[in-house]
Each structure stands twice: as structure tokens, then as C-alpha cells.
Amino acid sequence: MLPKTKEEFAKYIDSTILRADATENEITLLCQDAIKYGFAAVCVNPCNIELCRSLLQNSKINIATVVGFPLGANISNVKFYEAGMALLAGASELDMVINIAKLKDKNYSFVEKEISEIVRLGSEAKALVKVIIETGLLSDAEKIEACKIVSNSGAHFIKTSTGFAKTGATIEDIELMRKYCDPSVKIKASGGIKTVDFALKLIEAGAERIGTSSGVELITNFA
Numbered sequence: 001m002l003p004k005t006k007e008e009f010a011k012y013i014d015s016t017i018l019r020a021d022a023t024e025n026e027i028t029l030l031c032q033d034a035i036k037y038g039f040a041a042v043c044v045n046p047c048n049i050e051l052c053r054s055l056l057q058n059s060k061i062n063i064a065t066v067v068g069f070p071l072g073a074n075i076s077n078v079k080f081y082e083a084g085m086a087l088l089a090g091a092s093e094l095d096m097v098i099n100i101a102k103l104k105d106k107n108y109s110f111v112e113k114e115i116s117e118i119v120r121l122g123s124e125a126k127a128l129v130k131v132i133i134e135t136g137l138l139s140d141a142e143k144i145e146a147c148k149i150v151s152n153s154g155a156h157f158i159k160t161s162t163g164f165a166k167t168g169a170t171i172e173d174i175e176l177m178r179k180y181c182d183p184s185v186k187i188k189a190s191g192g193i194k195t196v197d198f199a200l201k202l203i204e205a206g207a208e209r210i211g212t213s214s215g216v217e218l219i220t221n222f223a
Helices: 006-010 024-037 046-056 076-089 100-104 108-124 140-153 171-180 196-205 215-221
Strands: 013-017 041-044 062-067 093-097 128-132 157-159 186-190 209-212
Touching (some): 006 215, 013 024, 013 186, 013 215, 041 046, 041 093, 046 076, 076 093, 093 108, 100 140, 128 140, 140 157, 140 171, 157 209, 171 196, 209 215
Parallel strands (some): 013 041, 013 209, 062 093, 093 128, 186 209
């Protein structure tokens, strides 16, 4: 069901700053805006988790961070360590990038094991895990395999993109994900979402979170 009010729309938005040059002032403003508009979460690089925790401690805004970002090509143990440290720092949501090359090599057991271990860590901390499959680098057949793997892993969300690849979210990819993922797996659309119309079309196609660096613009332009 499409959101009908600004308040409902805000609950879809993960307001995001993942630029390498994001300053403390920008992260502070991100958190202040999240409180003002009631966004679902802020999504920041791991080094900014503690700042967000201090700014959001009296709010209901979740703190999302990234793991293995943006390439997903880290050694698995490094991803596990990063996820664990992020949870200790105060993250309540982990947006992890799969090992894209392993998926393309059809080493599906490797990809699933890596996701499942991070899901285990998240579960112990009662944190959500979102799995970024980077749709812009995958064929439709590879996207379908990724949907099956994410469904088997126990992850809470499948997510389109890092925002750092050649393409981001598309209506077609959201529809494909909804068709091939288990109904228990939610979908986060991210990458290139800058207008209300596009965001609503993604929600209509099945997205339950919208990851965007244009959260304030979206909410202020929502009619």
C-alpha cells in the first residue's frame, strides 16, 4: 500500500550519507533531519556510528551502517569483524555487500555462508541485516540466484545497490526480487532515487525501504 502522508512516507526512508568526504557537520545534520522528519534510519559509514548514536539516543531512528562496502570483496573474516565492531559501536542495521565475483563464479555456497554468518551476528544483537547484491553488475539469472541465496540465509532485506556502481535501483529489479525472494525477505531500493515519483513507483513494485541521499528533498516534495 502506497504511503498517503508525509509521516507514512518517511518510514520508508533510510537517509544516507556514504561519501568518503562526509564531514561531522553533515552527519549531524543528517541525524537532526532524521529526527525532524521521522525517517526509518540513517545510513552511514562505520566511523560515524558512535556520533549517530550520541545524536539519536533519545529517538526511535535506527542506525544503519555498511559492511564490506562498496566492493564486497573483503576477506570474509574482515567482514565478520567489521560487522561485529559496528554492532558494538551501536549499529542496529547492517547493510552488507555480497562477494559479487563469487556469485558470478557460481560459488553460491561461499556467498550464502558469508551472509549467514553476518545474519547470525546480527541476530545475536537483535539487528537487521540487509544484503546488497549490486544489481547493476548482475544478469537477470544472477539476480535470481542472489534472491534464492538471500532467502536461504535468513537475512531480513535484499538491497539493490551500493550507489557506487554504474546503475542503481530499477522498477524491473524490484519486481524481479519480489517474485524470486521468499515473502519474508523485504526489499530495499537504493541508488539514484531522487524524486518522489520514482520512490513511489519502487514502493508500488514491492520496495519497503528507500535508501537515498535525497531524503529531505523527497519528504519535502511529497504531496
